[in-house]
Amino acid sequence: MTDIAQVWDVLHAAATSRSPFNFLQLATIGLDGSPQLRTIVLRGCDRDKATVSFVTDMRSPKVAEILRDPRVSLVGFDGEKSVQLRLSGIASVVADDVARKSMWDRLRHRTLVLFDAPFAPGTPIDGEGNPLAPMPDDDGSAGPYEKFALVSVTVERLDWLDLSSELHQRYTFSGHAGAWRRTRILP
Ligand SMILES: Cc1cc2nc3c(=O)[nH]c(=O)nc-3n(C[C@H](O)[C@H](O)[C@H](O)COP(=O)(O)O)c2cc1C
Numbered sequence: 001m002t003d004i005a006q007v008w009d010v011l012h013a014a015a016t017s018r019s020p021f022n023f024l025q026l027a028t029i030g031l032d033g034s035p036q037l038r039t040i041v042l043r044g045c046d047r048d049k050a051t052v053s054f055v056t057d058m059r060s061p062k063v064a065e066i067l068r069d070p071r072v073s074l075v076g077f078d079g080e081k082s083v084q085l086r087l088s089g090i091a092s093v094v095a096d097d098v099a100r101k102s103m104w105d106r107l108r109h110r111t112l113v114l115f116d117a118p119f120a121p122g123t124p125i126d127g128e129g130n131p132l133a134p135m136p137d138d139d140g141s142a143g144p145y146e147k148f149a150l151v152s153v154t155v156e157r158l159d160w161l162d163l164s165s166e167l168h169q170r171y172t173f174s175g176h177a178g179a180w181r182r183t184r185i186l187p
Pocket of ligand 1: 023040061122
């Protein structure tokens with residue numbers, strides 16, 4: 001039997017180490033209403049606030065999508081334990097500078113340089129050069145820190161599917177921090 005504390009333990013481990021749920025697939029609603037899916041690194045988890053967080057480029061399409069419609073889903077699969085974890089909730093771009101700075105200071109150099117790219121992710125590139133190199137005409141008006149976005153997702157529903165034994169187990173947890181309702185459902 002799985003309880004909500006165990007699920008948050010798994011998320012906490014994922015946000016602080018290279019465990020299978022460290023990489024999650026994030027679904028947003030595209031600007032044209034189509035589903036949009038991509039991999040992100042889980043960077044933070046706060047069980048008291050029922051939030052998970054990731055970082056991205058402020059200019060990336062996913063940020064525009066979240067600002068237009070903040071409903072998101074995340075899914076991961078732990079192949080060793082045969083567990084799928086799905087989350088859904090409401091995303092927001094964090095404005096609080098203390099939280100932003102604290103995350104920024106934890107990021108490695110190889111992540112920080114991504115925010116220094118002169119153009120938005122998804123911009124077509126001509127030629128074979130290093131697209132992350134500053135362009136001569138880059139006016140430098142926004143530095144990498146301004147281009148960095150910390151996105152927090154307030155989780156409203158978790159769905160835990162455990163296929164490790166013959167009797168598959170599936171539980172959903174809905175509600176909010178401190179008041180989760182667990183329901184066992186058919187897998
Ligand atoms: C293993 C892996 C981890 C990734 N982690 C992130 C991440 O944490 N944040 C991010 O913005 N993109 C990450 N990406 C790239 C995204 O999957 C995606 O290609 C990029 O962010 C553009 O997405 P968008 O056009 O939907 O905004 C990762 C890709 C892979 C393969």
